[in-house]
Amino acid sequence: MRCFSNTWLGPRAVVALGAAAVAACVVGGGSVAAASRPADTTPVDAAIRQWVRYPSTPGHLSAQAELGKRLFFDTTLSASKRMSCASCHSPAHAYGPPNGRAVQLGGPHLDRAGTRAVPSLRYLDHTPLFSLDAFTPGSEDAEYEGPRGGFTRDGRAASRQQQAAIPLLDRNEMANAGPQAVVAAVRDGPHAAAFRQVFGADVFAHPAQAFADVGEALAAFQREDPSFHPYTSKFDAVMSGHAGFTAQELRGYALFNDPRKGNCASCHIDVPGPGGRPVPFTDFAYAALGVPRNPSIPANRDPHHVDLGLCGPYRRDLQEQARYCGMFKTPTLRNVATRRVFFHNGAFRSLTDVVAFYVQRDTEPGKWYPRAHGKVIPYDDLPPRYRGNVDRTDAPMDRGKGAMPALDTREIADVVAFLRTLDDGYSATAGGPATHPDTNAVRGATTAP
Template identity: 50%
Template sequence: MTRDAASLRRTGRVALMLAATVLLASLVGAGGIFVQHPERAPALFGDVLQDVTGFNPHPVTLLRPPAQPLSALAQIGRRIFYDRSLSASGRQSCASCHSPARSFGPPDGQLLQPGGMTMVAQGLRPPPSLAYLYRQEPFGIGPAVDDDAPPPDPAAQPPAPAGPRAPKQASVAAGPAMVPHGGLFWDGRADTLMDQAAGPLLNPNEMANPDTATVVNKLLRAGYGEALRPLFGAAIVRNPPLLFAEAMSAVSRYQIEDPAFHRFDSRYDRWLEGKTRLSRQEMRGLRLFNDPAKGNCAACHISRPTADGLPPLFTDSEYEALAVPRNPAVPANRDPHFVDLGLCGPLRTDLARQTDYCGMFLTPTLRNSARRGVYFHNGRYRSLRQVLDFYNWRDVAPQRVYPHGVPDDLPRRYWANIDRGDAPFGRRRGDTPPLTDVEIAAIIAFLGTLDDGASPPP
């Protein structure tokens, strides 16, 4: 190709991009081309324009937590977070299971993390990520709330780019549903980050301290009493319950104040702000992620900013019974009579009689999910492809999911709790699966844009 021909070709590409941008702007003025108003524009034409540009036609300003130096209390919390001397083995800290290098999730691809007195014990569930918990509310059960509803005056701000949250049939099928939401851990048994920080210290399969008095003695030996004295007075070293509580408060403040726990600097965040573009495959994955008739992922993993500009957390913080297959690699599952019922126990005991919630687990954020390497409450799947295959095949070909073609990790008496109404679920056995291999690959490509640490645009 001659230099003149190459130059002409580049000029043609630029002209196409400019024309697409002009057309895109005109469509935006007419009401938008995203899922939010699908009746206002031909979907195919909109898809072509998005594929050409890859930019968000409705850029927004995201309100991130302010970046500022850690408070004195948060600095003490950071020390505690990395302090292995507070464990019974002397070899485990909070960071051992919540690695900063892995977005405060499991440090490797292991199903369960070792712990206990001799670092050979294993718990029941993979540790969830500690990232993006600063907006998590305490556990509660109440009417389903559309926390992604558009603002009262749509003309006051541009429409959100990712489309509205699809209604969840599992929450509305029987009228005004009482929906579990909020809380920490897979079963929501901790209401605050303070409670969450205390849990592993006393768990026999983790840091394995027998009681809070033992932890307090270790805190004093490590100098935390003196560190906390200027903040809470000299009496704190003579008040073990107060010392323990304030030490956990320090860990909580560290998680709230340190931007590393809620970076909001993924490529998707930059795309929302109009600062970068997504590839054609990633754009297609985003549309499938939001499409109520296809992936419908955004029904639970909300992808749009809040009405007041907070970045999306990619979770509605609600609970679902998905009937994930039993994982024989979980040591507790060697007992054929054992079953993990989530909200109904065994780790949580106060809802044991609330059988409508048996088998339900917290919906986690999908931020950094491409890096996690262990998925669902029992770690049954080890890749995003396996996760999406589960959603795709569970109802239409259950024999591909369960050894005997029926849910095998939830007693039959609780099968009514399983979400069977929300796409991609809800199809009949033998139906065509909702997603093709190409579409699954596109959704996985989009999920990769949710990883923290995207390079700033040039």
Template identity: 35%
Template sequence: MLHALFVGYLRWVAIGVALGIWLLAACTSSGPATAPAPSPTQLVHQHVAHNLDTLLWHVEHQLLPLAQRTPVPTDSLRQRFRACRLLYKRVEPFTEYFMPGTARLLNGPPIGEIEVAENKQFDPAGLQVIEEHLYPEVDPSQQSELVREVKKLRQELRRAQTVWQVLEFTDAHVFDVLRQQVFRVVALGITGFDTPLTPDAALPEAATAVAALRPVLAYYAPTDTSAAAARTRYAAAQQALTQAERYLRQGVGFAEFDRMAFITGYTNPLGRALLACQRGLGIAPFQEVRALRPDAATLFDSAAFNPDFYAPTAAQYRTAARVALGRRLFHDPVLSRSNTRSCASCHQPAKAFTDGLAKNVTLTETGLVHRNTPTILNAALQAGQFYDLRATTLENQAVDVVGNRDEMHGSLESAARDLQRQPAYVQLFLGAFPEDPAGRINPVQIQTALASYERSLVALNSRFDQYVRGRRAALNAQEIQGFNLFMGKAKCGTCHFAPLFNGTVPPGFTKTESEVLGVPATPAAQRLDPDLGRYAHTQLEQLRHAFKTPTVRNVARTAPYMHNGAYRTLEQVITFYNEGGGRGLGLTVENQTLSDEKLHLTTAEQQAIQAFLLALTDTPLH
């Protein structure tokens, strides 16, 4: 313990000595040999290294000894555990950004990570796993497992230290980290995403996460000789950080916290202030293609998302000509073997691109298709397609649907030959794909055109969106209450992540999650729906009955609900979750990932959540 303290002390003494030498040299040197001042990135690097050292010391010399003590000192252990979580929030922005794999093992969900391509599940680890050993009760028979998890945490922190020592980054990276952490607090922190068993810790940890950004930003403080605009923008950003932290620390409980006021009054202005500060310092945001644009000031900006990020290659990005061609193909039955069914036959624009049925009929009308027809509005903003996530892109999805014998029973090769015989289509393909002047229509072009059209169907201008962008008359009090419940007490926002309200995880939006909910075959049935979900194509037991978390945007027009269309009303859906999913209803669902604890939502609260969901409607463009 003394050794670790001494090492940490020496590190900061060294930093202080280095700064002192530089200041002395700057004041006394008359020649060009003056030592350069540490750059902001160097100071940030040292700052994060110190915080990692501190966290590791607390885990190794405080948390671990308490976990090993017999009998287990429950109160002291919990207190030290919570202290370690607060310390982690100081390094979280950087571990999540630069070391996402390690971050998952430091504070990831307590559910195994699935690697479908490798047909493997990797055990969870980190603070959330340790939390399960400490809450709601400490089981003495599991003490050895608790100790093992704390030691794993220690090992991952050592690995993070090693990686951090050699990591290099730029000023643009630092500001990217700052804004992404603000987005993480909004979408995950205030929902209790990483404090599932201790919701009372969510707001203090979110406050610490925000407060931890202030000293990082301070390394970029303009000097007295800097431009006035730069100084003003920096001061505004620091003030916004202080105000956001203060709002989180006002002493309101988790269930009562006004998340809408926090977002509109504090984090949206904070995101804008950080971006303005960055630009005022002459540090340009990145220009790379991401799901969430690198220059997005808030999660709720009207143009915050770029669906082209999910295209397989840059050669398949949207163009106006490709979107127009894709729209025409979408409505043309030429893609089906019988020339009687188009994509729009089931994905009807007037019904938010659904069909209003629990399950549609097969192409031959001799039965029903396997699952409910989902909306394709905002389907482009997902890292996986279909309820079972078997397609990674919209392009792959097109191949599957066209070739499915129950849906279209055709082939893109056959469709390409048919389209080649139509001069009007040949000209449209030439306009959409000028790189092939011979005009040879091929399956990849059809896939690209259809996907381009679907990527144009991004609808993020509901009354909710208008409200968070400043039009305060867009929502009423009940709808605002519903949003606060959705993101808080009802726990909806821990799976349907803001602002897309689907399972694509912010702030990176590179992974779309699935859940095992235990949906019954029918509302009245006391048996689980037999659909195996992701298990059918992965054969991973953990994914038995697992389905993608879809968006709840436009649910006013997409009934019936769930993968099997079991529930015809939103009231039924909300009741299902309020009861704790299938297991809460008494069904046998051994691997249910949804908590089976009842939410205890009042009738008024359930009505408020429904009102909020109805405010997510945005289909007028289509």
């Protein structure tokens, strides 16, 4: 039975009607064919042979984006000559990491550990410019004001082009000595002729501009290639009337929106954006969540090492703004179930534990934080002077120790079931996610952190 066709059933309708009433409309809806992608018949260099899941249609990308695609998979752009952008942003894993490490290894010998979990590069299209005082369109909180926008977990990059420059030069990632080293690698590499054709015959005579052009080519690839914004999740199919939620997914969807229960939609916006943009599942804003310190990150062996997000150590312009310390950007939840580690420091390895942390963080702090001298140390990854920045006013994080959590065990499972509908690659005809790596990745164990 289908109650709508090619129309969007909004989350407020789900909450208003209730799970039982809406279930009759959406459970067991119609089918949607898996997105078809033509085979790539164009020659490829050995450096990009892993490009198998999402080949672009010949002639679909601009010359600049085609060049960016080749650079994205080019290992010669790293000091080790063994690492490319795709090493950490695998297209087979929703452009996130292909493994379960909290942080990835890089550097000249691929033996240097990073300090933050690698985010996905999908669904960055409508990221606004960074602002300290911004209203979030579509947010349930019409009075919201605060930091918003920018690229990377601390918003320090103003564009995809600037974002691309960061790993190229970071000593823990591709580890080039400077922009000139990157330009020299392109000049002496397999794509030099294409680079000259796109950016000019004398491009390598101007290293600073050539380095910027590398970033622009990578940005063009991410803007133009459909694999960075496929919108092929079960959620998208349901909202267009071509599939239906299960009863459990529907319950999770209602909890996701309920402001007194999951309240997830207050930050992970699940309504279309301005001009009918597809649902982003983020407000691009920042929050301090008090995520536990992750001892598996080598840098954390130093008790003086702290990652304060907006106010350092990588972002330097807000270091004196104490009220922003501990804040990180809210990521999109699209493809969240393909992840194997969660939050900025990869402290969690289970999506179930992530949802449980939100609702039990303050009601059962001993479950999530270490003890010292017999006392639980909440928010232990932040220096004491910044722990007041942690959000304790918004549900489900508005309950004190010993209070009843906003979600019980069954409700947590229901929310997780809904979150799994946000993975790309859904095929109703196959009865679930398409059988390809980005939705068949390990979903995370149910062990405690």
